[in-house]
Amino acid sequence: xxxxxxxxxxxxxxxxxSRLALVGVVTLLLLSAIAAVTSAVQMAETAQARAQxxxxxxxxxxxxxxRHPHRMVHYxxxxxxxxxxxxxxxxxxxxxxxxxxxxxxxxxxxxxFGAARxxxxxxxxxxxxxxxxxxxxxxxxxxxxxxxxxxxxxxRGSLRALAAHGxxxxxxxxxxxxxxxxxxxxxxxxxxxxxxxxxLRQPHEGGIALLIALxxxxxxxxxxxGIVAVxxxxxxxxxxxxxxxAAWALIVVLVPRAAAGxxxxxxxLPSRVDTELAIAADLRRIGDSHNPxxxxxxxxxxxxxxxxxxxxTEDLPFNYRGYMAQxxxxxxxxxxxxxxxRADAIRARQSGWLGWAGVLSPALSVRDASxxxxxxxxxxxxxxxxxxxxxxxxxxxxxxxLQATAVSGxxxxxxxxxxxxxxxxxxxxxxxxTMPEFEFNAPSPAARxxxxxxxxxxxxxWIALAFGxxxxxxxxxERHGA
Amino acid sequence: xxxxxxxxxxxxxxxxxxxxxxGLSLSLAPGEIYALLGGNGAGKSTTLxxxxxxxxxxxxxxxxxxxxxxxxxxAVRASVAYLPENVALYDHLTxxxxxxxxxxxxxxxRSRADIEQAFASVSLAEAAWDQRAGRFSKGMRQKTxxxxxxxxxxxxxLLDEPTSGLDPAAxxxxxxxxxxxxxxxxxxxxxxxxxxxxxxxxDRIGLIAGGRIANEWRAQASxxxxxxxxxxxxxxxxx
Numbered sequence: 001x002x003x004x005x006x007x008x009x010x011x012x013x014x015x016x017x018s019r020l021a022l023v024g025v026v027t028l029l030l031l032s033a034i035a036a037v038t039s040a041v042q043m044a045e046t047a048q049a050r051a052q053x054x055x056x057x058x059x060x061x062x063x064x065x066x067r068h069p070h071r072m073v074h075y076x077x078x079x080x081x082x083x084x085x086x087x088x089x090x091x092x093x094x095x096x097x098x099x100x101x102x103x104x105x106x107x108x109x110x111x112x113f114g115a116a117r118x119x120x121x122x123x124x125x126x127x128x129x130x131x132x133x134x135x136x137x138x139x140x141x142x143x144x145x146x147x148x149x150x151x152x153x154x155x156r157g158s159l160r161a162l163a164a165h166g167x168x169x170x171x172x173x174x175x176x177x178x179x180x181x182x183x184x185x186x187x188x189x190x191x192x193x194x195x196x197x198x199x200l201r202q203p204h205e206g207g208i209a210l211l212i213a214l215x216x217x218x219x220x221x222x223x224x225x226g227i228v229a230v231x232x233x234x235x236x237x238x239x240x241x242x243x244x245x246a247a248w249a250l251i252v253v254l255v256p257r258a259a260a261g262x263x264x265x266x267x268x269l270p271s272r273v274d275t276e277l278a279i280a281a282d283l284r285r286i287g288d289s290h291n292p293x294x295x296x297x298x299x300x301x302x303x304x305x306x307x308x309x310x311x312x313t314e315d316l317p318f319n320y321r322g323y324m325a326q327x328x329x330x331x332x333x334x335x336x337x338x339x340x341x342r343a344d345a346i347r348a349r350q351s352g353w354l355g356w357a358g359v360l361s362p363a364l365s366v367r368d369a370s371x372x373x374x375x376x377x378x379x380x381x382x383x384x385x386x387x388x389x390x391x392x393x394x395x396x397x398x399x400x401x402l403q404a405t406a407v408s409g410x411x412x413x414x415x416x417x418x419x420x421x422x423x424x425x426x427x428x429x430x431x432x433x434t435m436p437e438f439e440f441n442a443p444s445p446a447a448r449x450x451x452x453x454x455x456x457x458x459x460x461x462w463i464a465l466a467f468g469x470x471x472x473x474x475x476x477x478e479r480h481g482a
Numbered sequence: 483x484x485x486x487x488x489x490x491x492x493x494x495x496x497x498x499x500x501x502x503x504x505g506l507s508l509s510l511a512p513g514e515i516y517a518l519l520g521g522n523g524a525g526k527s528t529t530l531x532x533x534x535x536x537x538x539x540x541x542x543x544x545x546x547x548x549x550x551x552x553x554x555x556x557a558v559r560a561s562v563a564y565l566p567e568n569v570a571l572y573d574h575l576t577x578x579x580x581x582x583x584x585x586x587x588x589x590x591x592r593s594r595a596d597i598e599q600a601f602a603s604v605s606l607a608e609a610a611w612d613q614r615a616g617r618f619s620k621g622m623r624q625k626t627x628x629x630x631x632x633x634x635x636x637x638x639x640l641l642d643e644p645t646s647g648l649d650p651a652a653x654x655x656x657x658x659x660x661x662x663x664x665x666x667x668x669x670x671x672x673x674x675x676x677x678x679x680x681x682x683x684x685d686r687i688g689l690i691a692g693g694r695i696a697n698e699w700r701a702q703a704s705x706x707x708x709x710x711x712x713x714x715x716x717x718x719x720x721x
Contacts, residue, residue, distance in 0.1 A: 006586045010572070017574045158570035164534055165588040166559040480536075 003167050007175025011149065012182060021145055028141040028187045032133050036194040039129045040088040047083035050099065054080045054438065062433045066426040068415070069402040070325065076104030077395070079388040079438045081111070084375040085202040086209060089194055090131035092376025101385065103392035103438075105329060105399075108336040110272055111385065130191035131370050134216050135363055136252055138187045139223045143244045145183055146227040148237035149176045150477075155236060159477075169232075169477035173470055177228045184220040191216065208445040211452065212373040218459045219366040225466035232473030251361045259357035259364060263350040275339055282335055287328075300327055314409055321412050322404025326397055333393045340389065344382050351378060358458040365462070369455040375442035379451060387440045395435060402431055486545075487512050487561075487638050487669035488533065493542035495525070495532045495693075502528040504693030505542070510669040512637065515660060517680035518673045519717060520690035526673040529690075530640050533671070534564060547637055560588070563631035567643040569623040573616030577606065577626045580615055584630055592633050600629040604659055621652040628659055639663060641672040645679050657683045677717060681708040689716050 015021040057078040064075060081099045098111030150172065153159040162172055195213050199206035227244060234240035270278070287296030304323065305311060313320035358365035371377035403412070406427045415422035443451075488510040495503035503525040510516050520526050531537045532544060535551030535558055544550065549557040571580045578597060585592055592600075601611055604625040615623065624644065631639055641660075645653040653676075660670055660683050674680050680687050687708065689697040697716050701707040 003587055003589075006583070010575075010583055014572070014574055156570050157566055157568055158572065160536065160566065161564070161570040161584070162587060163536065164559060164562070164564040165584050166556055167587050168555075 003171035004174035004178060007162070007167065007172055008178035008182070011176055011179030015145065015179070015183065024141055024145050025183055025186065028138060028183070029190070031128070031137055032130065032187050033190040035128045035130045035133045036089075036190040039091070039127070040194055040197070043083055043088035043091065047087075050080045050083060053078070053100075054082075058437050061435070064429060064432050066429050068422075068425045069322070069399040069407065069427060069431075070105075072432065073105035073325075073396050073399045076102055077438070079103055079384075079391060079440070081381070081384045082440055082442075084380075084442050085198040085205050086195070086212070086374035087376050088198060089129070089191065089209075089212065090370045090374040090376055091127065091129055092131075092371035092374060093378055093381055094376050095127065097378070097381045101388045101392075103388060103395065105325075105396045106332055108333075108340070108389055108392070111381075111388075130194055131367070131374075134188065134191055134220065135367055135370070138184065138220060139252060139363075140248055141187070142180060142184060142220070142223050143227055143241070143248055146176070146180045146224070147231055147241040147244050149180065149228060150231040150473075151234045151237040151240045169474040172477070173228055173232055173474055176231070177224055177470070180224045180228060181221065184224050185217075188213070188216060188220060205445060208373050208448055211449065211456075212370055215366050215369040215373070215452075215456060215459060218456075218463055219362055222362055222459070222462040222466045225463070225470050229466065229469040229473040232470070233476055252363045255357060255361035256354075256364050256367070259354050259361070260350075263353035263357075266353065267346055267349045269343060269346050269350070275343070279332075279335055279339055283332060286331055286335070297324065297327075300324070314413075316409070318404045319407050319409040319412050320404075321409065322400050322402070322407065325400040325403060329393065329396050329400060333389070336389060340385070347378055347382065355454055355458075358455060359461075362459055362462040365455040365458040369452045369459065372448050372451045372455070375448060377451075380442050383443060384440050388438070391436075391438045398435060402427060406431070486510060487514075487547060488671060489543070489545045490529075490533075491543045493529070493532065493544055494540040495528050495537055496540045497528070497537070501540075502693055503532065506690070506694045507542075508688060508695060510638070510671060512669055513664050513667045514686070515664050515670040515672065515684045517684035517687045518671065518690055519675070519677065519680060519687060524690045525693040526690055527642055528693075530564070530642055530671070530673060533640060534559065534562060561636050562638045562640055563634050563636045564640045565624070565627050565631065565642065565644055567646060569620075569627040571615040571618070571623055571626060574614060576612045576614055577601065577618070577622075577629075578611050580626060581630045581633065585633060588634055590634055596633060597629070600632045601625075603632060603662075604629045605655060620647045621649070624648065624652070624656060628656070632663070637667070637669060639668050639670045641670065641674075643674055643676075644672060645674065645676050653679060677713055678710070681710060681713060687713065 015025060057080070061072075061075070061077045064072065067075075079101045081094075083094075087094060101111050102109045150159065153162070153172075159172070163169070192213055195209040199209040226247070230243050230247075231237075231240045234243060287294045287300075301313065301320075301324070304316070304320070305313070308316055310316060316323070354364060355368060358368065368377070372379065407425045411418075411421040411424045415425045442448075486509040488508075490509065491507050493503050493506045494501060502523075506525065506529060508516065508518075518526050518529065528537060532539055533546060533551065535555040539552060546558045547561045549561065551558045571577075572583070575583060578594075578601075581597055581600070598611065601608075606622060606625040606629060610618065610622055615626065618626070639660075645656055648656060657679060660672075664670060664685075672680065672684065685701050687699045688695045699708055699713060699716075
């Protein structure tokens with residue numbers, strides 16, 4: 001039998017016979033399994049609740065009585081971000097970005113009801129999801145199981161005994177890495193089942209689920225190789241443990257937090273309040289559709305009258321108020337789009353910073369690949385917000401169009417004084433039923449794979465680096481007679 | 483040259499800038515027991531590590547059954563069984579599992595009956611065969627390791643302070659085992675501080691000082707094997 005396999009089998013036997021190691025393995029397995037089950041149950045409930053809420057909000061909008069169309073513009077509706085099949089594996093930014101947007105005229109609202117904002121502060125420390133377990137806890141438990149794998153043998157003298165029996169440094173390192181790899185695979189197994197289950201329910205997500213699984217396998221492989229290499233290089237078990245814990249703190253905790261902080265400072269995103277104030281200032285500059293003396297809308301009115309060859313708005317073949325409301329909405333929506341595009345560009349640049357920080361931390365790379373693959377990343381959230389804004393604009397303009405065509409200008413002008421005119425401006429509730437419903441489709445698997453590529457390449461680089469360190473450990477062991 | 487199991491000529495081994503072994507020469511014929519005596523830091527263990535290929539040879543020649551550790555480490559290690567001062571067994575494995583594991587690593591296939599026979603031949607109590615090594619005394623560890631060496635059936639056995647920590651009876655048993663191995667043609671190089679034990683067992687005793695053999699005595703065919711006074715004076719003179 002191959003020497004590495006013999007050594008791996010012996011190492012696994014040690015884990016099975018060591019109460020401490022066994023507790024570590026069982027803890028890791030339990031954590032992974034509990035995370036997979038609870039996350040799947042929780043996300044299934046969330047998905048159902050959001051789908052149900054979207055149906056109910058659509059029904060409520062369509063069930064409104066006869067009304068003036070502009071009342072419906074302000075009545076508004078809600079867009080809820082649907083939950084993708086892989087979100088149970090990695091909810092990503094879902095808990096922090098908000099999931100519901102109130103859609104109304106003249107305003108672009110932020111998403112609300114982020115789980116982290118709605119629940120206790122503890123959630124901010126990380127939900128127990130398969131992604132969190134694999135990114136954060138699995139490396140830590142692998143460290144506790146593997147830090148002494150070679151250093152302990154060196155301290156006891158059995159490393160030289162192995163070498164004296166013909167085991168090369170490479171076969172020893174290989175065997176130890178295989179054994180720790182089996183533990184890593186065990187940790188990965190419940191998550192793989194969760195991904196497989198999601199892929200079975202949505203076969204078109206199968207390929208990307210496999211890619212996510214490979215990304216995590218690569219991430220844990222890099223940890224396994226690194227742990228064994230450090231254990232092979234360190235003079236003592238204690239030294240190996242200290243070095244590995246420091247590496248974990250740096251890679252999993254410090255670099256991701258610091259990178260996010262640096263990205264935020266280097267390219268700051270204006271606050272929501274600042275953005276709203278800036279939009280309000282721009283709106284005042286461009287024009288106020290409610291002010292008859294506003295220069296922009298005075299010019300717009302003059303142009304409209306000229307276009308239709310009339311001198312009064314009352315003589316236009318449509319209700320000028322609705323027509324003007326469409327122009328007002330077009331202007332505000334364009335502003336919203338411009339500001340959103342600027343914010344998106346800043347977020348994209350910040351994501352770029354974080355992406356490059358993957359050079360310093362494979363945890364960032366795997367987190368990025370995982371969220372993108374599961375369609376729970378910022379890109380998908382931005383796509384949702386853009387879809388919600390496009391839907392809002394379309395809905396409001398349809399309602400403004402109804403005001404222009406289905407409500408008489410004379411009744412509209414008199415409705416605040418004349419109850420009968422007011423009644424006539426209330427158009428049939430049947431119109432609400434013709435309005436389209438909000439639909440959002442996450443970026444396609446192919447589009448997500450394209451975005452995942454840089455993170456996957458960085459993970460590949462980390463695996464190569466871990467192999468390099470393992471090679472150094474082998475050379476050091478050979479030089480010092482194991 | 484190739485008739486010798488171990489042939490060392492003018493060996494130099496350095497650790498960093500320090501020359502630990504400096505022009506050491508010795509050779510072992512099949513079945514010969516050689517005891518290498520010397521003070522701490524004289525280069526005894528370093529010589530063993532060089533034979534095993536754990537340390538590079540700076541100059542001189544060193545071959546085990548005609549193979550150089552630098553050029554053919556696998557061939558050398560297949561020809562050598564090594565017993566360190568503190569026998570490194572795995573505490574979580576039984577004596578049988580320890581031996582089985584090391585045999586597999588050394589690519590030796592031995593049956594269960596072979597292993598039990600080896601245990602019996604080194605007088606390891608039967609109750610200990612399936613006991614975890616964590617509970618073993620030093621003597622039991624030594625016996626397990628010797629059983630392993632017997633099973634590997636290598637032409638050369640390297641021993642580093644094999645009797646340190648053993649009670650006199652266990653040490654006497656151990657020397658008996660070495661004689662049995664020698665009778666089977668196994669060459670034994672033993673590094674030790676135990677002058678009396680060496681005189682009792684060895685065919686030759688070499689005194690190492692300054693990294694080379696400073697003096698060497700050969701066992702007499704008749705009468706006392708060695709003149710203990712001469713050995714003692716020689717040993718005291720270089721310490």
